[in-house]
Amino acid sequence: MDNLAATAARGLMKRSPALRRRMRAAVRSVRRLGTRRHGDAPADPRTALFESFQARSYAGSPRAVYEHLLADPRFADWRFVWAFREPPAPTLLSGPLSDPRTSWVIYRRADYHRAAATAGWWITNAIMPEYLALAPGQRQLQTWHGTPLKRLGADIIDNTTTATSGKSEIVERYRRAGEVATYLLSPSGFASQAFASAFAMDPDRAATTILETGNPRNDALVHADAADAARTREELGIPLGARVVLFAPTWRDDQHSTRHGYRLSLGLDPAELAARLGPDHVVVLRAHYLVSEAIDARSLPDNVVDASRHPDINDLFLASDVLVTDYSSALFDYALLDRPMVFFMHDLDRYRRQLRGLYLEPDDLPGPVVTDLDALVDAVATTGERAGDEAAARAAFRATYATVDDGRASGRAADLLLEAPAS
Numbered sequence: 001m002d003n004l005a006a007t008a009a010r011g012l013m014k015r016s017p018a019l020r021r022r023m024r025a026a027v028r029s030v031r032r033l034g035t036r037r038h039g040d041a042p043a044d045p046r047t048a049l050f051e052s053f054q055a056r057s058y059a060g061s062p063r064a065v066y067e068h069l070l071a072d073p074r075f076a077d078w079r080f081v082w083a084f085r086e087p088p089a090p091t092l093l094s095g096p097l098s099d100p101r102t103s104w105v106i107y108r109r110a111d112y113h114r115a116a117a118t119a120g121w122w123i124t125n126a127i128m129p130e131y132l133a134l135a136p137g138q139r140q141l142q143t144w145h146g147t148p149l150k151r152l153g154a155d156i157i158d159n160t161t162t163a164t165s166g167k168s169e170i171v172e173r174y175r176r177a178g179e180v181a182t183y184l185l186s187p188s189g190f191a192s193q194a195f196a197s198a199f200a201m202d203p204d205r206a207a208t209t210i211l212e213t214g215n216p217r218n219d220a221l222v223h224a225d226a227a228d229a230a231r232t233r234e235e236l237g238i239p240l241g242a243r244v245v246l247f248a249p250t251w252r253d254d255q256h257s258t259r260h261g262y263r264l265s266l267g268l269d270p271a272e273l274a275a276r277l278g279p280d281h282v283v284v285l286r287a288h289y290l291v292s293e294a295i296d297a298r299s300l301p302d303n304v305v306d307a308s309r310h311p312d313i314n315d316l317f318l319a320s321d322v323l324v325t326d327y328s329s330a331l332f333d334y335a336l337l338d339r340p341m342v343f344f345m346h347d348l349d350r351y352r353r354q355l356r357g358l359y360l361e362p363d364d365l366p367g368p369v370v371t372d373l374d375a376l377v378d379a380v381a382t383t384g385e386r387a388g389d390e391a392a393a394r395a396a397f398r399a400t401y402a403t404v405d406d407g408r409a410s411g412r413a414a415d416l417l418l419e420a421p422a423s
Contacts, residue, residue, distance in 0.1 A: 043137035045120035047079040048417065053126055053145065055083040055107035058092055059312045060125045061143035061185070061413075064216035068410035070099055074418060081115045083107050121417055127177045139182035141416060143216060146329025147191045147401060150250065150356040152198035157357035175200040178209070183416055187215040187332070188403045194359055211416070214409030220314050221336045222407030232319035236305050238282050245277065245380055246320035248286040248313070249344070250328040253355050267326075267346035268373050274303045276377045286316055322383055324376065327351060327358065331365065335398050336405055340383035340390060341367035344376050366390065366397040 048069070050062045066082075069075045082088070082104040088097060097104060105111040108129070116122065116132055122140040134140060151157065153174030156167060178184070178199030186192040189212065196206035220228075238244060249266055266287075274283040285300075287308040300306055307316055317323070317333065322340040325331055331341055343365050345351070352358055362369040367390060368379045383390070 041114075041118045043118055043120045043135055044079070045137065046075075046077060047081065047115075047119045048121040048123055049081045049083065049115050049119035051083045051107075051122070051124040051126070051128065054128075055085050057311055058082065058084075058088065058096070059217075060145055061216040061409075062123050062125055063096075063312070064219055064410045065123055065141070065143065065413045067096060068216070068219075068414050069417075070096070070101075072411075072414055075414070079103075081105060081119060083112055083115070127173055128180070130173065130176065134180060134182075140180055141413060142177070142181035142184045143413070144184065144195070146215070147187055147332035148194050148198070148329055149331065149358055149360055150327040150351075151359060152194070154200045155194070155198045155357070155359075157353075159353075171200060174198055178205070181209055184210045185215065185409070185413060186210050186212045187218070187405050187409075188212065188401050190359075190401050211412075212404050213412040213416075214404040214406060215333070216410040216413050217314065218333055218336055218402075218405045219407045219410050221317060221333065222405065224314075224318050228315070229318040232315040235315075236284065236307060236310075236319065238284075238305065238319070241280070242282045243277075243280055243322075244282050244284055244320045245273075245322050245324055246284045246286060246316050247273070247324045247344075248316070248328055248330045249326045252347075252351075267344065268376070270304045271301050273373065273377065274301065276373070277380060279303070281380075284316055284320060286310070286313060322380055324380065327356070332401055335366060335394055336402060338391065338394055338398075340387075341365075341394075342376060342379045342383070343367055343369045344371075345369055346371050366393040 048066075050066055052058060052060045052062045066080060069078065069080065078101060080099070080102045082097060082102065083106075084104055085107045087106070088104055096102075105115050117135065120138060122128065122134075122138070123143065124140065125143045125145040128140075154171045156170060158167065178201045181199075184195055184199070186195060192206070192210045192212060195201075195210055196203075201209065233244070247266075247270060270283050270285050274281060277283070282303050282305060284305045284307050287306075310316060313330065314333075317330075317337060320339070322342065323330065323334045324342050324344050325334075326343060326345050331343070334341060343362070345362065348362065348369070348371060368375075368386075370376045370379050
């Protein structure tokens with residue numbers, strides 16, 4: 001199929017939910033056939049397959065759990081397999097992936113299917129391919145990738161753009177993911193309730209599946225020191241003494257092109273933001289991975305750093321002095337650092353009523369909510385004037401939304417892996 005025909009086919013599928021479902025079912029069937037030849041091999045209870053953001057990176061809670069297992073003597077005889085979409089960087093191969101117990105595979109290739117069919121544990125932070133199913137003796141540790149502010153899965157408001165473009169498909173994907181998960185890790189009672197409803201779990205299944213262990217990837221934030229921040233600042237070329245503003249917006253469901261995927265929709269020009277804040281500020285841009293390819297770093301001035309492809313957002317949290325975000329789950333993680341946050345929600349009414357809907361109201365957030373560049377510049381520049389009130393708000397926020405993020409979540413996850421395999 002040539003490019004024009006492929007583009008036309010994608011456009012037709014986007015406009016026709018029924019055709020899209022049939023095509024996806026056909027693709028799943030073909031891929032499922034490709035995995036069946038490995039299905040007779042028994043699952044090894046001491047092998048774990050790791051994926052982060054559907055094999056896009058070495059990051060997040062799968063990374064945190066893996067690195068804990070490397071140092072835990074109870075796992076000395078285990079084997080670990082990482083899935084990537086392309087061969088990992090040399091720094092990974094000579095670093096954490098150099099452990100002799102570890103190998104890597106390319107996502108959706110034959111070796112990946114073999115690993116998925118024979119690993120006793122799947123450890124992931126996103127929904128795995130729909131054509132994969134747990135075999136007897138296999139289990140999944142679903143870490144997810146943050147506490148949700150924007151509604152997920154079955155909770156997406158029915159009259160929004162996201163829902164009307166195929167909510168039944170979204171609900172089915174999340175419902176199946178909830179069925180596949182043996183354990184779904186949660187950092188709070190709030191997150192547990194959101195996960196239970198978003199993944200369409202009945203109360204009995206939610207009670208045994210969703211465990212409030214804390215978020216493993218946040219252990220690094222709890223234990224970090226000034227040297228960690230300094231190292232990342234040096235890697236990014238940030239001058240000494242600069243005040244670092246991390247701008248980390250999420251993606252928009254309706255900003256989609258059939259040819260190029262999701263488009264960048266920042267709501268402001270990062271260069272203008274940096275210019276307005278002044279020469280003592282550096283803006284670090286961290287776009288969501290679904291839109292990061294749309295950024296042309298060559299067009300950015302020296303005081304704007306594109307860190308969208310930096311392997312771990314935790315490093316950027318630590319290197320920053322203030323976070324500017326919108327509907328991203330980043331706010332829940334950043335709250336652990338007790339640093340100022342500003343919420344740039346230039347499309348708040350539209351996002352809340354036409355796109356996703358939110359689990360919290362703007363008044364629940366631990367920082368000012370602004371909708372235009374002037375207000376954003378003022379809010380970032382004057383965080384010190386509100387320091388006492390905002391510190392109290394962040395403390396109250398953590399007490400509700402990060403109740404078990406105490407730096408020991410990876411150890412609790414490791415304990416789960418030592419349970420007897422399912423029969």
